[in-house]
Amino acid sequence: MNKNPITLDELRLSVKDRLSIFRWSHTEGVERMAARISKILAPDKEYELRAAALLHDITKEKKIDEQIDICERYGYKLREDEMGSPAILHAITASLIIPDEYAEFATDGIISAVRWHTTARENMTLGEKIIYLADYIEDTRKYDECIALRHAFFDACPEKMAEEDAFRHLDKVILRSLDMTVEDIRAKGGIICAETLAAREYFENNLKTV
Numbered sequence: 001m002n003k004n005p006i007t008l009d010e011l012r013l014s015v016k017d018r019l020s021i022f023r024w025s026h027t028e029g030v031e032r033m034a035a036r037i038s039k040i041l042a043p044d045k046e047y048e049l050r051a052a053a054l055l056h057d058i059t060k061e062k063k064i065d066e067q068i069d070i071c072e073r074y075g076y077k078l079r080e081d082e083m084g085s086p087a088i089l090h091a092i093t094a095s096l097i098i099p100d101e102y103a104e105f106a107t108d109g110i111i112s113a114v115r116w117h118t119t120a121r122e123n124m125t126l127g128e129k130i131i132y133l134a135d136y137i138e139d140t141r142k143y144d145e146c147i148a149l150r151h152a153f154f155d156a157c158p159e160k161m162a163e164e165d166a167f168r169h170l171d172k173v174i175l176r177s178l179d180m181t182v183e184d185i186r187a188k189g190g191i192i193c194a195e196t197l198a199a200r201e202y203f204e205n206n207l208k209t210v
Contacts, residue, residue, distance in 0.1 A: 005104040008050055014102075015054050020061060027057055029138030030131070037130050040159045041166055045127055051105045052113035052131050058101075059093040067093050084191035091118040119195040120178060122202035129170055136177050145180050149173060168207070175203040 006014070016024050031053040038046040059067065067089040071078055074096040082088065095115035099106040113131040116124065120132050137150040153173045158166040178200040185192050 006102075008047070008054070011051060011054050011102070011105065015058060018058060023057055023061055025140055026138065027054060029140040030056060030134050033134035033138040034130055037134055037153075041170060042126050042130060045109070045130070048107065048109050049113065049127055049130055049134075052110045052117075052127065053134060055094060055098060055102060055105060055110065056114045056117050056131060056135060057090060057094065059097065060090040062090070062093070064089065070096060079194070081191050081193050085193050088118040088193060091115055116195070119193045120174065120199035121195040122198045124174075124199070126167075129174055133170070133174055133177065145184075149177055149180070152176065171203055171207055175200065175207060178203065 015027060019027060031050050034049045034053040035046055038049050042049070059070065062070075064086050067086070068078065070093040071089075076092060076096060078089075078092075082092070091114060095111050098111055098114065109125070109127045112125060113127045116128045117131045117135050121128070124132070133149075133153065137146055137153060139150070141147070141150075153169070156169055158169050161169060178196060181196060182192055182200060
């Protein structure tokens with residue numbers, strides 16, 4: 001075991017070195033947003049989710065053939081829907097390389113939050129939900145949908161809700177984001193990953209229960 005594990009500050013420097021200015025600005029935004037949401041919904045997970053936010057896009061700027069090479073190197077067989085959705089490949093490859101390149105942060109919670117931050121999935125953990133939403137609504141994003149979703153989450157004042165109501169509010173906002181994503185991909189004639197469709201169905205069904 002490493003007797004001197006790296007700190008979050010050192011992780012920031014390492015990640016910043018491997019990203020463009022634009023991608024680093026986004027990554028900082030996701031970390032800020034993950035911390036903000038964590039303080040409301042999961043204060044005990046803030047450190048872990050800050051780390052996941054910093055690591056979530058470490059392979060985002062690699063070319064498609066590099067993404068595929070990483071998958072092959074780690075024995076991950078890409079499905080047709082994944083191959084047809086190149087924008088989601090970095091979530092897979094980032095989660096694959098974390099144990100080798102950032103072993104101190106290779107916890108199940110961090111790896112899974114990184115893995116599912118683009119597609120979501122059914123039965124997501126709280127940490128996965130927070131990173132998924134933080135990536136969508138971080139404050140450097142200026143798209144109308146992102147701004148609207150940011151307002152939808154915070155204008156309802158989840159910090160004043162009972163815990164169960166706040167968690168349900170989070171699920172409602174995530175479902176709205178999944179609806180937006182599916183609509184956008186379909187409008188562009190793209191391929192929707194199976195996990196995204198399963199996630200949307202899961203949240204729809206879950207929110208019908210009282």
